[in-house]
Amino acid sequence: MPERLDIRSSEDVVRVRQRVRGLAIEAGFGLVDQTKFVTAASEIARNTLDYGGGGWVEMELVALPPRNGVRLCFIDEGPGIADLAAALRDGYTTGKGMGLGLGGARRLSSEFEIQTAPGQGTRITMTRWK
Secondary structure (H helix, E strand, O other): OOEEEEEOOHHHHHHHHHHHHHHHHHOOOOHHHHHHHHHHHHHHHHHHHHOOOOEEEEEEEEEEOOEEEEEEEEEEOOOOOOOHHHHHOOOOOOOOOOOOHHHHHHHOOOEEEEEEEOOOEEEEEEEEEO
């Protein structure tokens, strides 16, 4: 059963980072892979808070022998992403950031899926395999 953490504040984003690092260690990731996935998780947690108005993440260790991994599912009930193709393009931002969040997180994950629609919220599922 996945573990759930709410994302309602900047402190929650820090907690997500810490827990993802712990799960990555449990899955046997080396330091570089831990850092990559924690960075991806941090970007999506921050987007969940800033653009989705808060939400939650469901986290779990996954195994597909002989591989181990970590799966994260970020969910918000915010406005959704109006133009997903643009949002995934490097340099695109609706805020003050560098516009590397979604595309960067996708590159740092082994598997990455977004379900979103205007007014329907967003669900981002990402997995990193060892």
